[in-house]
Amino acid sequence: xxxxxxxxxxxxxxxxxxxxxxxxxxxxxxxxxxxxxxxxxxxxxxxxxxxxxxxxxxxxxxxxxxxxxxxxxxxxxxxxxxxxxxxxxxxxxxxxxxxxxxxxxxxxxxxxxxxxxxxxxxxxxxxxxxxxxxxxxxxxxxxxxxxxxxxxxxxxxxxxxxxxxxxxxxxxxxxxxxxxxxxxxxxxxxxxxxxxxxxxxxxxxxxxxxxxxxxxxxxxxxxxxxxxxxxxxxxxxxxxxxxxxxxxxxxxxxxxxxxxxxxxxxxxxxxxxxx
Amino acid sequence: xxxxxxxxxxxxxxxxxxxxxxxxxxxxxxxxxxxxxxxxxxxxxxxxxxxxxxxxxxxxxxxxxxxxxxxxxxxxxxxxxxxxxxxxxxxxxxxxxxxxxxxxxxxxxxxxxxxxxxxxxxxxxxxxxxxxxxxxxxxxxxxxxxxxxxxxxxxxxxxxxxxxxxx
Numbered sequence: 001x002x003x004x005x006x007x008x009x010x011x012x013x014x015x016x017x018x019x020x021x022x023x024x025x026x027x028x029x030x031x032x033x034x035x036x037x038x039x040x041x042x043x044x045x046x047x048x049x050x051x052x053x054x055x056x057x058x059x060x061x062x063x064x065x066x067x068x069x070x071x072x073x074x075x076x077x078x079x080x081x082x083x084x085x086x087x088x089x090x091x092x093x094x095x096x097x098x099x100x101x102x103x104x105x106x107x108x109x110x111x112x113x114x115x116x117x118x119x120x121x122x123x124x125x126x127x128x129x130x131x132x133x134x135x136x137x138x139x140x141x142x143x144x145x146x147x148x149x150x151x152x153x154x155x156x157x158x159x160x161x162x163x164x165x166x167x168x169x170x171x172x173x174x175x176x177x178x179x180x181x182x183x184x185x186x187x188x189x190x191x192x193x194x195x196x197x198x199x200x201x202x203x204x205x206x207x208x209x210x211x212x213x214x215x216x217x218x219x220x221x222x223x224x225x226x227x228x229x230x231x232x233x234x235x236x237x238x239x240x241x242x243x244x245x246x247x248x249x250x251x252x253x254x255x256x257x258x259x260x261x262x263x264x265x266x267x268x269x270x271x272x273x274x275x
Numbered sequence: 276x277x278x279x280x281x282x283x284x285x286x287x288x289x290x291x292x293x294x295x296x297x298x299x300x301x302x303x304x305x306x307x308x309x310x311x312x313x314x315x316x317x318x319x320x321x322x323x324x325x326x327x328x329x330x331x332x333x334x335x336x337x338x339x340x341x342x343x344x345x346x347x348x349x350x351x352x353x354x355x356x357x358x359x360x361x362x363x364x365x366x367x368x369x370x371x372x373x374x375x376x377x378x379x380x381x382x383x384x385x386x387x388x389x390x391x392x393x394x395x396x397x398x399x400x401x402x403x404x405x406x407x408x409x410x411x412x413x414x415x416x417x418x419x420x421x422x423x424x425x426x427x428x429x430x431x432x433x434x435x436x437x438x439x440x441x442x
């Protein structure tokens with residue numbers, strides 16, 4: 001008994017090291033798997049308010065650029081509205097009365113990373129603003145990511161620049177589906193894999209979201225084909241996509257809530273249970 | 276004297292975390308190179324002080340940085356590791372005598388400083404990027420990150436040590 005005690009006392013540094021090191025490894029492994037309830041994330045109160053403070057200072061530097069982006073978007077939306085006005089004479093001015101499957105929220109990015117292999121963003125809205133996990137996040141120019149962790153006032157987003165991210169996307173022209181991944185090299189270029197061999201692809205083709213998941217509606221812009229090659233087994237194509245979004249200066253984002261999500265998930269679950 | 280030591284180290288701890296997350300994590304030189312200055316806390320922690328306490332404090336330090344950068348426990352793991360190997364690194368860079376005389380890093384000659392700081396930074400970055408990248412396909416990125424971030428970190432840490440040394 002005494003010897004065991006001595007052993008512990010003699011090796012206490014080593015044992016402490018092993019204990020803390022295993023805890024860290026455990027936290028790391030846990031953070032690699034999407035959707036576990038993570039303990040270490042920046043959506044908690046302390047880090048959230050800290051980043052909020054930082055962003056309230058740094059956001060002034062990009063005001064000009066952000067304004068141009070918003071004006072461009074307004075212009076585009078106005079144009080569309082005029083088109084609908086002409087088409088339907090009895091249009092509704094109140095957006096709350098328009099019957100849509102999707103709700104939109106807006107939020108401000110208070111922390112953004114793009115230089116690691118697993119990147120996340122933090123935004124300044126949380127459950128208090130009726131956000132929840134798994135909402136899609138976009139800007140006026142294209143997709144950004146998916147809500148991953150959430151607290152009362154803040155939320156973290158798994159960026160598309162994250163090796164864990166895999167989003168359903170398609171060629172706008174030919175409707176061929178693939179998965180959007182990131183090879184960690186360039187924060188403005190992502191990869192589209194599993195596009196069938198026979199699908200016609202030309203450089204400059206537009207890539208949009210596929211709409212096969214409940215997270216993103218169909219047809220949200222992603223980017224254009226920069227170049228492509230066949231995979232080694234000659235069964236599919238590997239496309240490099242130039243993003244429309246500049247992932248390095250995100251500020252205002254929109255979150256998309258599909259009202260039918262629960263219904264769809266329940267239905268799919270029922271089918272699975274029967275099987 | 277003891278109270279002063281606690282105060283100085285606490286202030287250093289908080290200051291380094293704030294500088295790291297607000298300033299240095301945003302640098303992204305050439306797209307991916309960031310210096311990790313916060314391990315300065317572990318490097319210049321008093322040599323004769325309690326080793327178990329240092330290991331525990333390093334864990335907290337790393338965990339704080341992890342909280343801010345959404346990275347699971349990679350900074351905590353790397354920090355705990357260098358806190359544990361610090362006595363061995365001290366021994367081969369300053370000789371066996373480091374435990375008995377109260378040496379100060381800034382008073383040692385430059386070669387010894389570079390060996391000590393360099394090995395600590397290298398061990399830290401090795402564990403950090405091994406855990407972060409965690410994929411054999413990105414082996415080149417792993418080597419790149421270690422090399423360039425290490426150079427960046429070593430230069431900044433040595434500058435800070437020289438700048439704040441009381442001669």
